Amino acid sequence: MAQVKKEDKKKRILNTAMRLFAEKGFRNVSLDEIAREAKVGKGTIYVYFDSKMRILEESAKSVFNGFTESFRLVFERSESIDEFIDNLVNSVVENISVKSKIMMLFHKESSYDREKYIQTISDYKETLKRVYERFLKGSDVSFEEFHSVLTGIFMAIYMMAENLGEDEMKKMLKRVLICILKREKG
Amino acid sequence: MAQVKKEDKKKRILNTAMRLFAEKGFRNVSLDEIAREAKVGKGTIYVYFDSKMRILEESAKSVFNGFTESFRLVFERSESIDEFIDNLVNSVVENISVKSKIMMLFHKESSYDREKYIQTISDYKETLKRVYERFLKGSDVSFEEFHSVLTGIFMAIYMMAENLGEDEMKKMLKRVLICILKREKG
Amino acid sequence: MAQVKKEDKKKRILNTAMRLFAEKGFRNVSLDEIAREAKVGKGTIYVYFDSKMRILEESAKSVFNGFTESFRLVFERSESIDEFIDNLVNSVVENISVKSKIMMLFHKESSYDREKYIQTISDYKETLKRVYERFLKGSDVSFEEFHSVLTGIFMAIYMMAENLGEDEMKKMLKRVLICILKREKG
Amino acid sequence: MAQVKKEDKKKRILNTAMRLFAEKGFRNVSLDEIAREAKVGKGTIYVYFDSKMRILEESAKSVFNGFTESFRLVFERSESIDEFIDNLVNSVVENISVKSKIMMLFHKESSYDREKYIQTISDYKETLKRVYERFLKGSDVSFEEFHSVLTGIFMAIYMMAENLGEDEMKKMLKRVLICILKREKG
DNA sequence: TATGAATGAGAGTTCATTCAT
DNA sequence: CATGAATGAACTCTCATTCAT
Incomplete structure (x- = not known):
């Protein structure tokens, strides 16, 4: 279940990012925004992705x-x-x-x-x-x-x-x- | 002739900017870069254009x-x-x-x-x-x-x-x- | 305690800024200077204040x-x-x-x-x-x-x-x- | 008469500057603005004054x-x-x-x-x-x-x-x- | 003498990334 | 694992000053 939850969080970040990137472009979306909308801490993003480009x-x-x-x-x-x-x-x-x-x-x-x-x-x-x-x-x-x-x-x-x-x-x-x-x- | 020269400089900035924008995208090009490649001072760009968006x-x-x-x-x-x-x-x-x-x-x-x-x-x-x-x-x-x-x-x-x-x-x-x-x- | 520390830092920035503003005037003090004297990063100031005017x-x-x-x-x-x-x-x-x-x-x-x-x-x-x-x-x-x-x-x-x-x-x-x-x- | 005209121009710059400084503060007034309002070229100001501070x-x-x-x-x-x-x-x-x-x-x-x-x-x-x-x-x-x-x-x-x-x-x-x-x- | 186009140092501000908790 | 306070490099933009005309 922990595994599921973990995947959940990564998916949530990815989906949020995709939506925002599509709406506003890559450079116009900040990690703050992604974190806020995905309801995770900003640091958490770096648990799953090495960098913004990686997302x-x-x-x-x-x-x-x-x-x-x-x-x-x-x-x-x-x-x-x-x-x-x-x-x-x-x-x-x-x-x-x-x-x-x-x-x-x-x-x-x-x-x-x-x-x-x-x-x-x-x-x-x-x-x-x-x-x-x-x-x-x-x-x-x-x-x-x-x-x-x-x-x-x-x-x-x-x-x-x-x-x-x-x-x-x-x-x-x-x-x-x-x-x-x-x-x-x- | 001063007029010609002036137009020249604006054209040079615009052409340089267009090329760089096309190569790298709008946000990935800095005014420093445009100025350097167009061989003008950074401030000169603002003589001809109100803002980066304006370019x-x-x-x-x-x-x-x-x-x-x-x-x-x-x-x-x-x-x-x-x-x-x-x-x-x-x-x-x-x-x-x-x-x-x-x-x-x-x-x-x-x-x-x-x-x-x-x-x-x-x-x-x-x-x-x-x-x-x-x-x-x-x-x-x-x-x-x-x-x-x-x-x-x-x-x-x-x-x-x-x-x-x-x-x-x-x-x-x-x-x-x-x-x-x-x-x-x- | 984190809360205390946080307030601490904001206070430190505010006090430093007040002293420098009083000494030199608003426009004569740069955020670089405030950051240096308050011993915080320049970005930190923007964690606590929206803008220089806000300070x-x-x-x-x-x-x-x-x-x-x-x-x-x-x-x-x-x-x-x-x-x-x-x-x-x-x-x-x-x-x-x-x-x-x-x-x-x-x-x-x-x-x-x-x-x-x-x-x-x-x-x-x-x-x-x-x-x-x-x-x-x-x-x-x-x-x-x-x-x-x-x-x-x-x-x-x-x-x-x-x-x-x-x-x-x-x-x-x-x-x-x-x-x-x-x-x-x- | 040339002398008179010259004095005229310097006075005009000084009076314009004083009015603008009083209205907006020293740093909030640009030499562009002074030149425009005094109806002289920006360079002309430097004929009469060594620097902005000098004004x-x-x-x-x-x-x-x-x-x-x-x-x-x-x-x-x-x-x-x-x-x-x-x-x-x-x-x-x-x-x-x-x-x-x-x-x-x-x-x-x-x-x-x-x-x-x-x-x-x-x-x-x-x-x-x-x-x-x-x-x-x-x-x-x-x-x-x-x-x-x-x-x-x-x-x-x-x-x-x-x-x-x-x-x-x-x-x-x-x-x-x-x-x-x-x-x-x- | 008079000009304004040109300049670059330096300003305020943003944000990807780090790290102590 | 999860967090967000902290950071500084890099951004756009301003403007006092210079200088060729």
Whole structure:
């Protein structure tokens, strides 16, 4: 039970931090604020995380893992690319604005430590690769393009999320995905 | 000539700041750094800009104005939507990574001062509106969607720009634009 | 005990600041200096005070409260106006130079925030009012005059304090008080 | 005429500075502000004054000289101490609030350069001495007390000036002067 | 003589991190 | 494990002073 409680506290800190980072940006959130909102002592944060940057890293990892998990699930359940797109859109739009903000922050803040960045996204990339290999290999879409566009699109949604409802977002995302993944040769 | 020199210095500060902001993010760049790289005294920055935020505002304004100008030019020179897309892609990709980063930073940092944000982008939006009204009115794309996607795409390119060459970027951007602007009804 | 220690540190900062403000003026004292002399970190000051101005406010409050307390005590113990004057002089001359300087600084620095100023001195003024009503009501001294002169005299002592010993100061203060408080009609 | 114009400019700077210092305090007035209000270039100030402190010194000198002049005149025209007091009050109350503020600022700001302070007030003190020697020598008022109280009173008026009209001020000042200068032995 | 663009030292303030309890 | 008081490095911003014109 102590173990459970401990995990509880770490999760609480991480979730609070993710929410605040997404709302205000990395530098605009102080550890005081995280501690206050997570209802733990400021020192406690350092029991679970080495540094503030470390919290963002774990946030990003969690988001990427979530994406990876979604992709894996959707991938396993989809017989055709159309089905894949449909399922992906539904699965991915959930909490998309928080998730995409975290991805973006992480991308920006860790730009000086490429190694850490690459390590954190490698799992995510690997899953994308499997999707790519099943559905797109041999098309004129390169993996790098596939990865960039997909990731970029999620980020773009950060902007759109404020002006569009969830339904519109799904419709739009679907259109763009179809356009990228199913386009005619040339 | 003094006037010229003066403008020179302001431009130098602004360009340096834009580059650094794009590289590291707004909060990660100090005025000391801007001053050092622009080879001016720290105090000089305050001769031309009221505050650090003001530098970002003028950066964003300059970027938005650039986009607006591109759109206007491309718009005037294009007879069809195909031509428009072709011209837009070529005109817009230039320096896209710096520009899109600035747009994103400004979007994030000014999120607490909506009024200033809206004022800065209003010109840009108005030009988009004219494009929309010429080519897309009556289609099932709403102006809000058009604006959101287009702006989002430019920002998405921020991610892609690091992994893709200019040619690939153009190809991709073109595909997405076609997909958005030319799609079948429904 | 932690509580005691905490109060200790705040007191130490406040006392150091009051001494330095009195010696050099508000603007001529830096937070670095206060921190150094109070033997605390610069950041520690901000644990206890919101801003530099806030330190002056609390300094002033403490001085005014001291005056008020002195007045109240002296007032309660004095049967006649002569006794009142005697007791007041003795009680008020203690640390008069620091106290009067703080009053003056606060008067000057808060002149742009009248509300805060009035709030801080209201207690002090109220006590003066009770003295006035007991001893001077019906005389040709108005309350405003009484208040102005008394406060002014304390400030004037700021000048004198450097050239006169405590005994001389008491003698002088007594003379002026008698002159104000006991003068013949007209 | 060039000479006249030059003097004009220096006077304009000095008068503007005195007014602003009195209104806002020494440190709260910037040279930019003085230059703007005096309608001269910022650099021009340094043609006439070595430093900002120098402006305050000359302001103080001018105020002290004014007092000295008043004292001398009043002194020469007065046959008795009563007449002296009457004349002094009338002559001294003019512009008293600006004058006393300047004196106080100078007193505070130059406290670290005693020599300059003493030099600036020596003339003023000498005139006071002549008054003292004519009217008070042999009384139980020491010169130091006389000087301190008189100067202090002028400063105290800084406080009072905001709450009292000129007539009340004169009445009050007269009372205090009588009290100091005419008191019974002991 | 007159100017104001340019400057950098130093101000007040914030906050990630440490550590004694 | 859990805490929050304490810290100082680093931030943005101000302004007296200089100097080329």
